[in-house]
Amino acid sequence: MRVRPISPERFVTELTERLVAAEAPGRLRVAVDGAPAAAPAALAVALIDPLRALGRPVLHVRAEDFLRPASVRLEFGRTDPDAYYESWVDEPGLRREVLDPAGPGGTGRMLPSLWDARADRASRAGYVTLPPDGIVLLSGALLLGGGLPVDLAVHLELSPAALARRTDPALRWTLPAFARYAEEVAPAGFADVVVRVDDPRHPALVEPVFPG
Numbered sequence: 001m002r003v004r005p006i007s008p009e010r011f012v013t014e015l016t017e018r019l020v021a022a023e024a025p026g027r028l029r030v031a032v033d034g035a036p037a038a039a040p041a042a043l044a045v046a047l048i049d050p051l052r053a054l055g056r057p058v059l060h061v062r063a064e065d066f067l068r069p070a071s072v073r074l075e076f077g078r079t080d081p082d083a084y085y086e087s088w089v090d091e092p093g094l095r096r097e098v099l100d101p102a103g104p105g106g107t108g109r110m111l112p113s114l115w116d117a118r119a120d121r122a123s124r125a126g127y128v129t130l131p132p133d134g135i136v137l138l139s140g141a142l143l144l145g146g147g148l149p150v151d152l153a154v155h156l157e158l159s160p161a162a163l164a165r166r167t168d169p170a171l172r173w174t175l176p177a178f179a180r181y182a183e184e185v186a187p188a189g190f191a192d193v194v195v196r197v198d199d200p201r202h203p204a205l206v207e208p209v210f211p212g
Contacts, residue, residue, distance in 0.1 A: 006203055007202075007203075016054070026102060027102040028135045029152075030136065032156070035158060058137060059110060059112060059136050061139070062139055067115050068089070068115070081174055099138070111125055112125050144191060154195070157196045
């Protein structure tokens with residue numbers, strides 16, 4: 001593998017170009033995966049305007065808007081890392097309302113959010129229709145390895161030390177979940193795009209090296 005330093009701006013440009021060039025049987029479904037400390041939603045937001053400038057309709061969906069109700073999510077307490085890892089996100093809801101409609105033969109009619117976790121009720125969002133050449137950006141944590149149907153996966157990688165250092169103290173209880181994710185899923189080993197973000201000002205792309 002080769003690790004190539006890149007500026008944040010250049011990374012957004014290169015990733016935009018890759019997404020525009022990518023082929024998919026339906027609308028392009030992109031997972032932007034990373035711990036909250038890696039700011040996957042911020043990367044997804046940074047991609048929206050460049051993609052639209054190149055003529056591609058975009059829908060950004062946050063996994064945190066598809067959490068399960070508190071009665072299910074917090075059954076074992078508010079700080080249980082195994083529950084956070086295994087059952088916080090309503091993956092069937094994401095498939096039903098976003099990823100399947102965006103996939104091959106899908107209608108393109110999607111729900112941008114399903115659950116308001118703060119109010120612990122349905123978000124009451126309205127459906128939107130994404131054209132056939134549209135791109136869905138799904139941002140969030142722990143998105144890969146569980147069978148969510150995506151066409152391209154971007155993983156924002158943090159070393160354990162950087163993850164611990166940059167995680168909000170109120171979320172430090174989630175660190176065992178990310179250690180388990182790294183061990184059991186190892187997303188950096190199969191994601192289509194891997195970028196190390198230990199220092200967000202100086203990211204580095206991890207790229208395969210092919211024999212010459």
